Amino acid sequence: MKVRYWLLVLALLGGWALAQQPIKIGALFILSGNFAGYGKSGSQGAQLAVEEINARGGVLGRPLQLIVVDDQGNPEVGVREARRLVLQEKVDFLFGIDSSSVSLAVAPLTDEYKIPLVVTHAATPTLTEQCRPYVFRTSNNARMDAWAAAALAATLPVKRWANIGPDYEFGRVSWQDFIARLKQLRPDVEVVSEQWPRFGSTDYASFITALMRARPEGVFSTLWAGDMVIFARQAKAFGFFNQVRYFVNPVGAALEVLAPLGKETPEGLLVSARYWFLYPNTERNRAFVEAYRKRFGEYPSYNAQEAYAGMHMLAAAIQKARSTQAEAVRRAFEADGGLVYEAPEGRKRMRPEDHQVFESLVWGYTKHSPDYPFAILDRMRIVPASDTVYPTQCKR
Secondary structure, eight states, X not given: OHHHHHHHHHHHHHHHHHHHSOEEEEEEEOOSSTTHHHHHHHHHHHHXXXXXXXXXXXXXXXXXXXXEEEOTTOHHHHHHHHHHHXXXXXXXXXXXXXXXXXXXXXXXXXXXXXXXXXXXXXXXXXXXXXOOTTEEEOSOOHHHHHHHHHHHHTTXXXXXXXXXXXXXXXXXXXXXXXXXXXXXXXXXXXXXXXXXXXXTOSOOHHHHHHHHHHOOSEEEEOOOHHHHHHHHXXXXXXXXXXXXXXXXXXXXXXXXXXXXXXXXXXXXXXXXXXXXXXXXXXXXXXXXXXXXXXXXXXXXXXXXXXXXXXXXXXXXXXXXXXSOOHHHHHHHHHGGGSOEEEETTEXXXXXXXXXXXXXXXXXXXXXXXXXXXXXXXXXXXXXXXXXXXXXXXXXX
16 A cells, blocks of 8 residues: 555656646747848747746646747758757757748758657748648748739739849749749740849849849849848849839838838838738737737837747647647647637638648738838738648648
């Protein structure tokens, strides 16, 4: 009897000890260099979600612990830091990632260590097309952005299109998806120029003059963060935006772009940002914006909201699984037609086959307002999630 008694006591103490242990989440973001603004906003959004979740008692009675590291937007650094998080920090989950190249480099580690990775920003479609069992993306991807851009571009009265995008995975696949989709919708369009500046370039003069010589009517671009800020200033000095009728950028409405540009932002650019803090005008979104501003003293960018929503989706999957084990969490994300979450931006639904979230996308034209120190979106257009759903080869 005494042996059974002490075995029961030890079991209860072991369960109590486990309940006190935090669920560790290792987040990788770009926290240095020209793209550090994205990592800053992403880590802040994740931190706000963690604070909210822990204030409600955590998940499974355990607090969440967020460990944030700088992957520098470098695949080699990202893999090294991810391994360190798994082997030294003993994290239960990997999270975040801004760069598509880093996400593709880190993804194989999920199979090696049987650890789930929740990607909240990196947008290459290739990531979820690899059908890895423990990789989940809780934000829309570049193909969805490109298809939405093509749907809007098809309605514009122009035929001659050009591209300027960063010369790496994200820029290349975005242009391919955009122009292929646009030609399906408008077979009469033609491509007159493609420009591929190095990621992180500081001098765009030769690319701008090449575009202007080609005289496109519409220009598609996926330049982002500091690249877009530098390009916009230099292009404006060349009179580029006066010559081009439509400039379309799926990430051009990021606050990491609009805030640094301030009143320098050209008006009339057709842009999106995956999330826009003034849309939708719902109690849920207003409460998020207010909480974020109170905590960090600034408006939430799309990366902040995506990381915030991704953390809440991960917490919901753990709670549903009643476990932090990779297989149980995978099943929770996939169950009942895919996990659904009502985010500040609206409903997110994860497709169970490839673990890709689908959601509506907000677009608009840049316009200055006396109410904000940066340009905001005017004449907003909402592209429904159903218009961006593409087929997948993944099977579960």
